[in-house]
Amino acid sequence: MRLFEVEALTVGITGSPFPILREVSFYVEPGEVLALVGESGSGKTMTALAAMGLLPFGIEMTGGDVRLEGDSLVRTGGTVERSAAQMSMIFQHPTSALNPTMRVGHQVGRVIQINQRLGRTQSLEAAVELLKHVGIPGAKRVARNFPHQLSGGMCQRVMIAMAVACQPRLLIADEPTTALDVTVQAQIFDLIKSLVSEIGCGVLFITHDLGAVAEMADRVAVMYGGQVMEESPVRDLLAEPRHPYTRYLLESVVREVDHRVEDIGVDFALTGCRFGHRCPYVHEKCNGFPPLVEISPSRRVSCFLKTEELR
């Protein structure tokens, strides 16, 4: 059974017939890291928020299903319900995701207190242990600090401690290192990897950085314009990208190609393939929505080109 599965998730602005996310599907196996990769505006963060039941006001889920260990989390009216022990999230800006008026030890302690029904002192002790565990030197002293007294890397470690405090089944990491320096990023990746193998949870890793994908993920889903373009094991994707958009994305990282295509599309095609107006292979058919089709047992591509044409 798959740990976490999103199926044909469709999200739109309330009252507008045009979706922001269109039939987004992917899954995460236990102990696996799935990377959701895309440029800014591709809908990767919106997908995570929808899966967490944290959609902003005025945006609603209009279709699809979100399942954790086979149980649907979607309730009537399109709301998603989940508990902290099931899924937790790490955000992009650790310093602003923490409460600036609370000592970090207490913030971690609160999570433990609520979810494990421990007393205040006990949970604070557990919090210090946890901070030690996520590699914070002098955890006891740091626990009494406020977030502004800590560096970005330290704050992210605190966030991670909070996220893993109740041993979640799924960890969602939304650009966890974008605001950090590379050497700190390496430290954080190292930490996430070791925690994941320890807890055995699945990870939904959201990023725009293909290097981070290669580093962290087992499988990858490439998003563009609110649509999953390609889903594949990382190795295969990096070696042989199949979808025209994936190829374009990879090329822009590897070489300085002079792409004769438009900037991030503001002018999304509303009914057809979202990559249509930038795609060199576009044809009549692309006015319709291309479903995610299996091209090999482990790979799915959302494109009307035939499997042999996608090579």
Next chain:
Amino acid sequence: MTLLECRNIHKTYGHGVATVPAVRGVDMQLERGETLGLVGESGCGKTTLGRVIVGLNAPTSGKVVFDGEDVSGRLHEPEFRRRVQMVFQHPQSSLNPKFRVSTTLREPAILLTSMRNEELGQQIEQTLRLVGLGIEYQTRKPKQLSGGQLQRVAIARALMSSPDLIVLDEPTSSLDQSIRSRIIALLKDIQERRQVSYLFISHDLSTVRKIAHRVAVMYLGRIVEVSETEALFNDPQHPYTQALLSAVPSIDPDDRSERIILRGETPSPTALPVGCSFQDRCELVHARCRVEAPLLQETGPARHVECFAVQ
């Protein structure tokens, strides 16, 4: 021929007891037509150094020598101003939101050159074309442009006075990957046509590798290693450079060389240890590093490293 020379530059912020040394004795040369990459993590002083070089900040001590003349802190020296320009990190805020593109471009030409009327109009059109924008962009306001287009306008503004040196402070960090590659290609193209030198400040090593002829690595206000680009990337000598390079995630799945995960955090610049500032995080540390600070010394052709272990 040396275009720019920094001689033992120090820059300290604040006064009295609360001083923060941002740059601590930097020596550096930049040749005509050359691109020097200046890399380092946040807080290492690279932006401060850039601002001291263009004259926005005066050095606390030391000299900036441009084309044989001491220009330290002389922001309004006319000839220096015309010949040294800068492009900033955030295209959204580096253009005056009330000005049309043509007004933004006209200003440096009017104030710094003798160009007027028709000649000025031609120069504006020519420069816009050079940065890959059509002349119809003249009448746009910043709000109507995308991030990539804004940065092109900012580059055009820097080019209007036909400078010999442009300091580029993280010009691509706030842009998406695909647009980033285009801006890099554009900058190289401009350099070929105009023989302008660049000081390219960035924390993104892969971008620096694409554009720089030589690279200087900064750590805590000092240049710890400077070398030709490929030599530096293929054979980093300073332990910090090694850690920095190894921390960059690679998209090549076969490149799984051992990551060097640095211990702890960058020490605060207000509480630096005696001796080498990298000592507490260094694998090669020995007794001498704790008492004496190493200086930048030649270790090979066109290569300087600031480390006793290498020297």
Next chain:
Amino acid sequence: MTGEGIADPGELPPARFVVDRVHVTEEKSRTRRALSFMRSNPLFSIGLGLLIAFVGMAIIGPFLVGDPLLTNPAGMFSPPSADHWFGTDEYGRDVFARSVNAARLDLSIGLAIALVAMTIGSTIGVVSGYFGGRTDEIIMRLTDILLAFPGFVLALIIVAALAESLLNVVMAVAAAYVPYFIRLTRAQALVEREKEYVDAARLAGNRPLRVAFRHVMPNSLGPALVSATLVTGWAVLTVAGLAFLSVGIQPPTAEWGVMVGEGAGDIITGEWWTSLFPGGMIVLAVMAFHFIGDDLTESRT
């Protein structure tokens, strides 16, 4: 040099792809849109309605009503009636004609005060905020001193010290509001001066004063412009208040404050209309500017 750089995507021929352009917003009739806007911004709508009415009154009103200074000893203190909507005062002057004529004077004075105060205050504010240091220190201390006096009292002192003329009233009341605009603009200039375009302007060869006035000032005026609406309302109140105390504008000028002052004594003898109607005008006018200004301030934050 004739060649072109690496083209921006914006230059490329239009995409071959067929893009369906669909109007996402429902087509609504203009009246329905206006109605729904008014429903969601009731105070702003009331304020705007009142303001339109006052501006109309100020512009065309004086042509429609009678002479505000025409006395009629035979018709003293006649209560509101079909002939004299707001009644007449102790000299038999028509209170309605006087109130309408006063709208022109009061609104122009209010507006003039707000403009003068904003121009002077913002200029000083930008200098203070952009240059900082000693200059800022001195300006802020002087501002503090001025702010220590309530605006009304300050205006009272200044008008009393100067010769009584309309111009002096405008200057005095404007002076009372200058510190307010200095503070507002200074705060915004402090934000703006940290932005990269200011450094870019310095590098483009702009001297400090030119950076301050050509680059920083236009971008720092937003809060001051919005608050000018509020200040216009307050200024109307201040001018009327001064006139009520017989400072500044003098009888027999048709001015709301003068009228309230003259009519105040009549209330005890039962002639309430001579002061109530001009007083009501002041309330409505101040309300109009306040509702609009308040809404604009809120929508900025």
